[in-house]
Amino acid sequence: MTAARPAAAPAHNVSDLPTIPVGSPLLLLGRGADADAERGVICAGDLPAPDDPTLVDRARRAKEILGDRVMILGHHYQRNQVIEFADARGDSFELSRQASIAEAPYIVFCGVHFMAESASILGREDQTVILPDLAAGCSMADMAEGHQVVDAWARLERAGVAAQTIPLTYMNSTAAIKSFCGERGGAICTSSNAAAAMRWAFDQARTAPGGDTDGGKVLFLPDQHLGRNTAVLGLGLELDDCVVYDPWQPDGGLTDRQIRDARVILWKGHCSVHARFQPAMIDRIRAERPEVEVLVHPECRHEVVLQADRVGSTGQIIRWVEEAPAGATIAIATELNLVKRLGQEHPDKEVVFLDDTVCFCATMNRIDLPHLVWVLEALIDGEVVNEVKVDTDTRRWARVALERMLALPGDDRSLVAAHASA
Numbered sequence: 001m002t003a004a005r006p007a008a009a010p011a012h013n014v015s016d017l018p019t020i021p022v023g024s025p026l027l028l029l030g031r032g033a034d035a036d037a038e039r040g041v042i043c044a045g046d047l048p049a050p051d052d053p054t055l056v057d058r059a060r061r062a063k064e065i066l067g068d069r070v071m072i073l074g075h076h077y078q079r080n081q082v083i084e085f086a087d088a089r090g091d092s093f094e095l096s097r098q099a100s101i102a103e104a105p106y107i108v109f110c111g112v113h114f115m116a117e118s119a120s121i122l123g124r125e126d127q128t129v130i131l132p133d134l135a136a137g138c139s140m141a142d143m144a145e146g147h148q149v150v151d152a153w154a155r156l157e158r159a160g161v162a163a164q165t166i167p168l169t170y171m172n173s174t175a176a177i178k179s180f181c182g183e184r185g186g187a188i189c190t191s192s193n194a195a196a197a198m199r200w201a202f203d204q205a206r207t208a209p210g211g212d213t214d215g216g217k218v219l220f221l222p223d224q225h226l227g228r229n230t231a232v233l234g235l236g237l238e239l240d241d242c243v244v245y246d247p248w249q250p251d252g253g254l255t256d257r258q259i260r261d262a263r264v265i266l267w268k269g270h271c272s273v274h275a276r277f278q279p280a281m282i283d284r285i286r287a288e289r290p291e292v293e294v295l296v297h298p299e300c301r302h303e304v305v306l307q308a309d310r311v312g313s314t315g316q317i318i319r320w321v322e323e324a325p326a327g328a329t330i331a332i333a334t335e336l337n338l339v340k341r342l343g344q345e346h347p348d349k350e351v352v353f354l355d356d357t358v359c360f361c362a363t364m365n366r367i368d369l370p371h372l373v374w375v376l377e378a379l380i381d382g383e384v385v386n387e388v389k390v391d392t393d394t395r396r397w398a399r400v401a402l403e404r405m406l407a408l409p410g411d412d413r414s415l416v417a418a419h420a421s422a
């Protein structure tokens with residue numbers, strides 16, 4: 001007997017959802033906050049008032065004055081008020097590629113902290129990377145700390161499998177973890193190349209000195225959902241081939257036997273936005289709109305991904321919406337700023353957010369127009385605020401790991417293809 005699923009909240013057409021006005025007081029930083037509790041709350045100089053009606057003009061003017069000296073990169077999950085000033089917008093893969101070829105001496109990264117770190121690693125030593133609000137972190141990246149990963153590796157050594165394991169970390173991780181992976185023969189992936197990266201990692205695990213010629217293992221950090229979806233749907237492994245390592249449990253919550261039998265050791269981390277989508281939401285939208293096509297991001301739970309029509313990175317979801325015929329109904333499970341924007345950019349299609357209990361990525365939303373104007377105007381005054389710089393030692397191996405990723409195909413559709421033919 002199948003267990004009854006909880007009722008899902010109704011899906012909403014994105015045009016019904018509230019817009020965040022320029023200068024929304026939501027998550028306002030810089031005034032009256034506890035500086036010890038949060039990074040970035042102190043804004044040296046004047047953070048423009050959120051209701052300043054001249055903000056858009058100030059941002060335009062600042063960009064004009066700075067010209068080629070600044071490159072603004074914007075992740076697709078950024079607010080419209082910010083993304084409209086981006087010189088390049090993209091998903092994590094595309095933005096790291098842009099950072100690696102940027103000529104400008106200043107890169108203003110409108111995204112979250114790990115992305116700015118990656119830009120610092122991939123950019124030139126003399127380039128300066130600025131994150132307009134240093135409090136824009138990522139809850140998933142925070143679920144894996146460097147010392148915990150060192151402990152996990154020691155756990156694999158005790159189980160006798162470290163030599164045949166390649167660490168692979170999602171871009172959404174600290175520079176220290178990226179460096180850890182690079183130093184141990186591993187690499188980075190994003191959601192657009194996770195299957196290619198995992199295949200590559202297994203190849204390395206088989207051919208490494210002391211490796212396992214029959215199989216090998218991958219330690220996948222820090223998103224268990226992306227790791228599981230990739231292993232099962234992209235590489236055709238079984239769910240039982242994956243175990244979850246919990247850094248908060250003694251021994252990771254795993255026996256030596258479980259570790260030895262596993263092919264993929266998944267870190268117990270998740271995205272607080274994507275993990276909220278549930279299969280019942282898909283059942284509901286299909287019952288309401290049988291013609292709907294459901295697109296989900298691979299950070300969603302495995303049971304959600306299994307029910308979707310397509311699973312792909314942010315960039316892939318955008319392309320699928322662009323390619324859909326006029327009149328199509330498309331329900332999307334990813335961050336809300338992007339889904340709303342897709343609805344606005346494709347008025348000939350009905351773009352539906354899969355559920356209204358899932359909201360914006362709070363940390364992506366911390367970058368707003370006042371902070372963007374503030375860092376640009378500071379640059380005009382010759383002042384660099386909120387620089388993100390990765391130290392030379394960390395940078396060395398993190399760069400190796402990122403370059404291994406950039407050498408992989410950037411737009412890997414194999415996860416999707418495997419799912420579609422399943």
Ligand code: 13P
Pocket residue numbers: 090091092093138172190191192271299313314315
């Ligand atoms: P992509 O940009 O790789 O799709 O990742 C989504 C995400 O959650 C970024 O934080």
Ligand code: SF4
Pocket residue numbers: 077112137138139140141172271272273274335361362363364
């Ligand atoms: Fe992190 Fe999820 Fe926000 Fe991406 S959407 S920055 S993974 S919390």
